[in-house]
Structure formats: structure tokens, C-alpha cells
Amino acid sequence: MSKREPRLQFSDEERADPVLGKAVRKADKAAWKADAAQAKIPKKKVKVRETVTDPATGKKTVRLRFEEVDQKKPPSKLTHAVRDAPVNTVIGTVHREIQASEDDNVGVESAHKTEEVAEGTGRLVREGYHSHKLKPYREAAKAEQRLEKANVNALYQKSLQENTQFASNPISRWQQKQAIKKQYAAAKHAGQTGGTAAKAAENTAAAAKKVTEETKKAGEFIWRHRKGFGIAIAFLLILAMLLSGLSSCSVLFQGTVSSLTSTTYPSQDADMLGAEAAYAQMEADLQYELDHYETLHPGYDEYHFDLDEITHDPYVLISLLTAYHGGEWTLSEVQSTLAMLFDRQYTLTQTVEVEIRYRPEPSIDPDTGEVTIVDVPYNYYICYVELENFNLSHLPVYVLSEEQLEMYAAYIATYGNRLDLFPQGEYPGVSQRGPYTDYDIPPEALEDEVFAAMIAEAEKYLGYPYVWGGSSPSTSFDCSGFVSWVINHSGWNVGRLGAQGLLNICTPVSSANAKPGDLIFFQGTYDTTGASHVGIYVGNGMMIHCGDPISYTSINTSYWQQHFLAFGRLP
Numbered sequence: 407m408s409k410r411e412p413r414l415q416f417s418d419e420e421r422a423d424p425v426l427g428k429a430v431r432k433a434d435k436a437a438w439k440a441d442a443a444q445a446k447i448p449k450k451k452v453k454v455r456e457t458v459t460d461p462a463t464g465k466k467t468v469r470l471r472f473e474e475v476d477q478k479k480p481p482s483k484l485t486h487a488v489r490d491a492p493v494n495t496v497i498g499t500v501h502r503e504i505q506a507s508e509d510d511n512v513g514v515e516s517a518h519k520t521e522e523v524a525e526g527t528g529r530l531v532r533e534g535y536h537s538h539k540l541k542p543y544r545e546a547a548k549a550e551q552r553l554e555k556a557n558v559n560a561l562y563q564k565s566l567q568e569n570t571q572f573a574s575n576p577i578s579r580w581q582q583k584q585a586i587k588k589q590y591a592a593a594k595h596a597g598q599t600g601g602t603a604a605k606a607a608e609n610t611a612a613a614a615k616k617v618t619e620e621t622k623k624a625g626e627f628i629w630r631h632r633k634g635f636g637i638a639i640a641f642l643l644i645l646a647m648l649l650s651g652l653s654s655c656s657v658l659f660q661g662t663v664s665s666l667t668s669t670t671y672p673s674q675d676a677d678m679l680g681a682e683a684a685y686a687q688m689e690a691d692l693q694y695e696l697d698h699y700e701t702l703h704p705g706y707d708e709y710h711f712d713l714d715e716i717t718h719d720p721y722v723l724i725s726l727l728t729a730y731h732g733g734e735w736t737l738s739e740v741q742s743t744l745a746m747l748f749d750r751q752y753t754l755t756q757t758v759e760v761e762i763r764y765r766p767e768p769s770i771d772p773d774t775g776e777v778t779i780v781d782v783p784y785n786y787y788i789c790y791v792e793l794e795n796f797n798l799s800h801l802p803v804y805v806l807s808e809e810q811l812e813m814y815a816a817y818i819a820t821y822g823n824r825l826d827l828f829p830q831g832e833y834p835g836v837s838q839r840g841p842y843t844d845y846d847i848p849p850e851a852l853e854d855e856v857f858a859a860m861i862a863e864a865e866k867y868l869g870y871p872y873v874w875g876g877s878s879p880s881t882s883f884d885c886s887g888f889v890s891w892v893i894n895h896s897g898w899n900v901g902r903l904g905a906q907g908l909l910n911i912c913t914p915v916s917s918a919n920a921k922p923g924d925l926i927f928f929q930g931t932y933d934t935t936g937a938s939h940v941g942i943y944v945g946n947g948m949m950i951h952c953g954d955p956i957s958y959t960s961i962n963t964s965y966w967q968q969h970f971l972a973f974g975r976l977p
Contacts, residue, residue: 411553413437414560429560436549436556443549446542554590562586671724671822672734678827680737681727681744682720688748689716692793695754699791706758706789714795718751720828721821722799722873728822729806729814750805751798757790797954799873803932815875839869845958847922851945857923859896864888864942864950872954877902885939888952889925892942898976905937912974920973921945926961928969937971 414437416430423430459465565586671678693716695702700709726747727740764781771778802814821827852858870882877887886905893900900911909927920926926949928939941951947962961970 411437411440411550411557413441414557416560420564426560426563429556429563433553433556433560436553440546440549440553443542443546447546448542558587558590561590669816669820669823671728671817671824671827673724673728673736675827677735677737678724681740682723682828684737684741685718685723685744685748688744689718689752692716692752692754696791696793703756703789706787708786708788710788710790712791713793716752716793716795718798721818723747724822724827725814725817726798726802726805728817729802729810732810732813747798747801747805750801751796753794753796755792755794757792759788759790761786761788797872799871799876800954802874803934811875818873818875819877819881840871840955842869842955842957843959844868845944845948845950847944848946851922854923856897860892860923860942861944861950863895864892864956867956868950868958870952870956872952872956883952883956885941885952888956889940889942893976905940908940909937909972909974912976915973915975917973923976925974925976927971927974928966929971930969939969943973 414433416433421427421430696711696713696716699711700706727735727743730743731740762783763786764783766779767782769778769780770776802811806814847861852861867879867883867888870879872884873882874884875887876882876884877891879891883891886903886908889908890900890902900908903911905927908925912925915921915924920943922943922945924943926941926943927937928941929937931938939951941949941959941961943949943961944958947960948958949961950956950958953959959966961967
């Protein structure tokens with residue numbers, strides 16, 4: 407049976423609180439659903455003996471009665487497997503003997519196949535029945551997991567009210583929530599989370615204290631790396647003036663990064679440099695294979711190569727690793743993560759096509775001995791090799807959770823406060839712009855001074871690469887970072903907004919009434935709700951947006967039409 411989560415009790419004061427009350431109601435609802443799921447656990451009858459004394463005669467009699475109790479253990483599939491193992495072994499032996507004697511006897515073979523199908527069907531029925539019996543236990547376990555999440559969130563909201571120093575800093579909030587999860591798990595294991603929410607919340611005080619102590623330790627870390635921090639402080643002062651928040655196309659990470667220590671890579675230099683070297687070695691091995699592909703993969707008549715460049719940015723890699731592992735890591739701990747990221751970034755495919763070709767060969771007539779030249783067909787093998795570089799900076803939204811994305815955005819915006827770590831790598835290599843599609847906007851459209859200012863600013867960055875979380879020329883851009891930067895330098899002052907945030911400040915416009923300078927929004931370009939991509943409409947079915955790289959593109963392709971959400975006019 408699934409382990410039961412504590413049912414927290416909340417005071418009337420906590421329930422009436424406008425912020426905490428919402429979390430309390432969710433915890434109550436989750437507890438009710440968990441109780442309902444537990445009630446569906448199958449019951450079994452237990453025999454109970456009780457002794458009854460007749461008050462008049464003093465005679466004692468023993469009676470039996472039955473009580474219903476939860477069936478504590480679900481039916482085990484392992485039990486069935488152990489029970490059936492001897493039978494299955496015998497059946498398997500019999501089948502092998504029959505197969506050995508089938509030879510050309512069609513009758514025996516047909517009967518044998520029918521018997522195997524019947525046995526397989528029987529196994530499926532037994533497994534389906536076992537799965538059905540397990541369903542109440544699975545549902546109860548899921549309900550308890552949802553209750554745990556609701557309990558932790560309620561305690562987290564209460565902790566934020568009691569520790570206001572965490573409320574304004576998203577990095578500290580993230581650290582605080584992780585600490586509360588650990589405290590909750592420890593308290594639950596010790597059986598201390600029962601009773602009132604106030605009592606349970608006391609267990610989180612240690613979490614707040616722990617975060618404070620970690621902040622003090624970070625001060626010592628700053629002193630050890632004072633050279634790198636000296637460079638980073640100047641950058642952060644500029645960043646604080648430009649950004650009112652940091653977000654991706656889907657995750658709003660609002661508020662300027664206010665804690666220098668919380669955005670610093672916590673791992674040791676040897677581990678970070680080792681991870682970069684290991685990743686670079688995997689790329690070098692891939693490059694070697696491509697350079698010697700014909701030798702390593704012989705046997706084809708012709709080779710064609712369509713290869714993306716093999717490259718990555720070290721700051722993207724270290725920021726990804728740090729966010730993915732929730733903070734400090736060692737080289738040995740991230741070996742499997744490096745392999746996973748490499749496999750997600752690079753896809754090498756080989757396709758072989760066979761053509762029928764003809765070559766002239768001499769042919770001798772056996773009767774006359776005359777020699778003639780004839781065309782003889784043969785197979786001609788063509789090998790097509792394609793390497794796709796998905797771009798490491800595109801991976802965060804696919805491999806990180808929402809909380810991890812916030813951490814990644816903070817690290818990538820500040821280079822982990824370690825600009826000295828990779829002095830040879832200029833993040834993100836903006837000086838080497840990629841090829842892009844240009845477009846000549848009709849002169850009459852540029853008569854609008856506001857639109858002309860937008861285009862003048864936007865075209866400065868044509869060819870800049872897509873960098874998730876990027877929001878300035880120094881880091882390059884993601885889609886919403888690019889649009890936010892352009893409009894903030896063209897007469898507006900909206901701060902750093904995500905795609906949905908930009909949609910929220912716009913007035914909806916129909917496709918028929920859209921004009922150059924309006925924003926165009928798309929949805930479902932990856933797994934998120936609401937607007938997931940944004941560009942600037944320039945008229946005639948064209949937009950400028952941060953794809954990969956920043957470029958002009960037609961919105962009338964099947965892809966963009968499939969994901970089209972709305973046009974919006976800026977205030």
C-alpha cells in the first residue's frame with residue numbers, strides 16, 4: 407500500500423490569508439482526494455476473537471467476529487512469476503522439442519502454432535487481470551504524491567511570508583524551496599509532519615537558516631575568485647539597468663538578478679575545465695570520423711556530405727550542467743550528462759541509395775566466336791552523410807525543468823561571473839554571424855517613423871545566433887529577448903518580457919488589419935502553454951524574428967501557419 411502523506415491542519419487565520427489561503431485550499435483538496443483514493447484500496451476480512459462475560463452468571467464465552475481492514479500489500483506480480491516459473495520452464499522445453507521435430511510436417515507445425523497463440527493469450531489475460539487489481543494502489547500512490555507537492559507548496563508560501571528576504575530574489579526562492587523539500591522529507595521520515603501547519607512550518611526554519619549560511623559561505627567564494635568577480639561586477643551594473651526581468655519565450659523570470667553569489671558557478675575550476683575538455687574531445691572524435699569517413703565506412707561507390715559545423719559555446723555547456731545538476735558538481739558526476747547533451751546536439755545519419763547503372767563489357771557469341779560490346783547492369787551505391795548540429799543553446803527548454811530554466815538563465819546572463827574561465831571563447835560568438843535571409847521593405851512602409859526606427863534597430867542584429875535566455879547584443883537573443891530589446895530602443899519602455907508577456911500588453915489585431923510594426927505570435931512551437939514565439943511583422947506576409955539566426959522569413963509557410971496564434975499592436 408502507498409505510504410500515506412501527513413494531513414496538515416491549518417488555522418482559520420492561515421485559511422483567510424489572501425496569498426497563503428490558495429495554497430491551503432489546494433492542500434486540503436489534495437488531502438481529500440488522497441483519502442478517497444485510499445478508501446478504494448481493496449479490503450480483506452480479519453477474524454477477531456473476543457471474550458464476552460455474562461454480567462448475571464459471570465460465565466465467559468468466546469465469540470468470533472470479522473473486521474474489514476486495508477489489504478496492506480498489493481498483489482505481487484513477482485509471486486505469479488515465481489509460481490509460474492517451473493511450469494513455464496517445462497512448457498518452453500516441450501516447445502523446443504516440438505520445434506525440433508516439426509521439419510516438414512505441416513499438421514504438427516500448425517497445431518503447435520495454435521497452441522503457442524493460446525498460451526500467449528492466456529498470459530496476456532493473466533497480466534491484464536493483475537494490472538487491473540493493481541490500479542487502486544497506483545491511484546492511491548499518485549494521490550499521495552500530489553498531496554506531498556501541495557503540502558510542500560503550502561509550507562513554502564508560509565515560509566516566504568515569514569522570511570521576506572527571499573521574496574524578491576528568484577534564485578533565493580529556488581534555494582529556499584529546495585531546502586524546504588529536504589526538511590519536509592526528513593520530518594516526514596521521522597514522523598514529525600503531523601498536526602498543525604504551524605508545527606510543520608517550524609521544521610522549515612532550519613531551511614531558511616541553511617540558505618543564510620550558504621550565502622555567507624558564498625562570500626568566502628567571492629574572495630577566492632575576486633579577479634573574475636571584479637570583471638563581472640561592471641557587467642552586472644549595466645545588466646541591472648537594462649533588465650527588469652529575464653525570461654525565455656515561455657518562462658517569465660522577472661526581477662533583475664540581485665544576488666551576485668547566486669549566479670556564480672559553484673563548481674571547482676578543474677571540474678568545469680575538465681567537462682569542457684571532455685565535450686571538446688567528443689567533438690574532436692566526431693570530426694575525425696567525418697574527415698576519414700570513406701576509410702572508416704568503405705564499400706560505397708560515391709559519398710555525399712551535408713554537414714553542419716561542429717561547435718559549441720563553453721559557457722552554455724557549463725551553465726546547462728550547473729542548472730541540470732542543481733548547483734555544484736564534479737567531473738565524474740556529469741559524464742552521463744555530457745553524453746546525453748552531445749547526443750541531443752549532434753545527429754549523424756547515413757542514407758544509402760542504390761542505382762542500376764550499366765557498363766560496357768565484351769560478349770563472345772559461342773557459335774560464331776564473334777565479339778560484341780554489350781551494356782551490363784550493376785548496382786551503384788551512393789552514401790549520403792548528414793550531420794545536424796541542433797545548437798547547444800537550444801537544448802535548455804528540452805532538458806530542464808521550469809526551476810532549472812530560471813537557474814540557467816541567471817548563469818548564462820552573467821557568464822557565471824567567471825569571464826576569466828574561458829578567455830579564448832567569446833560568448834556567444836556573435837562576431838561570427840551566421841547566414842541569414844534579407845528582405846527589402848517597401849519604401850512606403852518605412853515612411854512610418856516608428857516602424858522605421860524599429861527596423862533600423864532590428865537589422866543591426868541580422869545573423870546573430872539564437873541563445874535561449876539571451877536579451878542583449880552581448881549575449882545575443884532568444885525570440886522574446888530580441889523583440890523586447892528592439893521595442894525598448896524604438897520608443898517603448900516595457901522591460902524584458904517573454905512572448906506571452908508581450909502578447910499581454912498588445913491590443914489584438916485581425917490578420918486583415920495587421921500592419922508593419924505589429925507583433926506576430928505563435929503557439930505550440932515547443933511544449934508550453936500560451937504564446938511560445940514572437941516576431942515583428944513587416945508587411946507582405948514577412949516578419950523579422952530570432953530564429954537561428956535572426957533573419958527575415960515568410961509567415962505563409964505551412965509551419966508558421968500551423969502555429970499562428972495572433973497579431974498584436976503595441977500600446
